[in-house]
Amino acid sequence: MFVRITTDPAPRPHSLNDLGMTSDSNPMVSLNEFTYKKGNEIYGEKEPAEYIYQVKSGAVRSYKLLSDGRRQIGAFHLAGDIFGLENGSSHRFTAEAVVDTTVRLIKRQSLETVAESDAVVARNLLRMTTTNLQHAEDHMLLLGRKTSLERVAAFLIEMDKRLTAAGVLALPMSRRDIADYLGLTLETVSRAISRLHELGILGFVGNTQRQIVLLDRQQLANLDLQN
Amino acid sequence: MFVRITTDPAPRPHSLNDLGMTSDSNPMVSLNEFTYKKGNEIYGEKEPAEYIYQVKSGAVRSYKLLSDGRRQIGAFHLAGDIFGLENGSSHRFTAEAVVDTTVRLIKRQSLETVAESDAVVARNLLRMTTTNLQHAEDHMLLLGRKTSLERVAAFLIEMDKRLTAAGVLALPMSRRDIADYLGLTLETVSRAISRLHELGILGFVGNTQRQIVLLDRQQLANLDLQN
DNA sequence: CGTACGATTGAAGTGTGTCAACATTTGTGG
DNA sequence: CCACAAATGTTGACACACTTCAATCGTACG
Secondary structure, eight states: OOOOOOOOSSOOTOGGGGGGTTTTTTTOOOOOEEOTTOOOEEEEESOOOOOEEEEEEEEEEEEEETTTSOEEEEEEEEEEEEEEEOSSSSSSSEEEESSSEEEEEEHHHHHHHHHHHOHHHHHHHHHHHHHHHHHHHHHHHHHHHHOOHHHHHHHHHHHHHOOOTTTTTEEOHHHHHHHHHHSSSHHHHHHHHHHHTTTTTTETTTTOOOOOEOOHHHHHHHSOOOO | OOOOOOOOSSOOOOOOOGGTTTTTTTTOOOOEEEEETTOEEEEEEESSSEEEEEEEEEEEEEEEEOOSOOOOEEEEETTTOHHHHSSSSSSSEEEESSSSSEEEEEHHHHHHHHHHHHHHHHHHHHHHHHHHHHHHHHHHHHHHHHOOHHHHHHHHHHHHHHHTTTTEEESOOOHHHHHHTSSHHHHHHHHHHOOOOHHTTTTSSSSSSSSEEEEEEHHHHHHHHOO
């Protein structure tokens, strides 16, 4: 089911324009596109970072693995987000398509070359890195100190802000993905969502539970303690 | 109060030289010093960020609080470290002196002014922010997915790398600080250290347990799974 | 339409938290 | 420098939030 957003002049967070680069203004910078099937790897941890990416459509998870398979997802990247922006020459996460996903690519080196001479690009690069840092800092608080209900509430609020269309949260990622993002098990995530449903804080579209309706954002925000 | 930096050729991690700024090369940038007593606040979360800081001696903790008092320490800043480098105009952590601590101050605005025209300063600013981001990313994995023993092992390895003098770890921070850094309780930290002692992985100087000797770094590294 | 995958729910287990007692160290004032 | 008080650290017993294991259900998609 498609929801058509007619005109979208709204400035998205982390658009390529934020870098001060478009194919128009910088014909040197190539903006290629590529599509990944659900579950496919976009790049692996410790691989050399040749490109940075912007999600055109779909969703991406960035994660680290421990040697025994435990996984921590550091971030989900949704439409408009830029990811793969590492410093140093290699990626610090593995990135995979959560669903079929189309991304734009920018050669990392060309970006750095531009940044060297263009203060605007350099500053925006810094601002984006800082935004990522800020997200990581907030997530440390969540992972270190919040209860399962607070984590799930925070997650729903975050997703609500980022991908709500028509008041419905159509989460592209599985319970396992959510769990690995929140430092929980998928069962605990499921139980927390059930509990929020019982509490009347959220509802579902139809009988499926993939599409969530937030009925009481205020109560949800109260569950996730202010930091 | 002005402090003249005489000669400091030693390349510290994150020294002010890394910013490409010394009082010699940039007489515009003032390098003041200030000393904080143990436990005193250096700046508070959401306060306007006027300065950035470099630890001259001592140690600093940066943390966030939930409204009910739960605390997550995001980082410890030791001699040589630069902290308080936020983007946006306000601090995202509260910073406190763990012990009596002397810091150097740099006016944030003057730094940004220099960065605007000096690509070297700008790049180093980005590099330092990226280093912070990298630490936060690794810490998310620890907080989300590691056991208490793995966390404490990782902590000891980190501190060993950063402040070992003469093979002895003299931790400046309390068990509570360590716990709030690792997302545990102080009792769990204490038990983990006792366990590492029983396992022969670490010992103590004298009868006190404030000074820790790492007897088997290899075994300690094995406990903290590679990521 | 059936098979497979993901989600939910229940029951039982466990790692870490909580509460409490005691030990040790640090700080303070005489 | 000692004596005491206060703060910090250790250890034990018990509690509980979350995990683990397992069964069932629902939905998607060949």
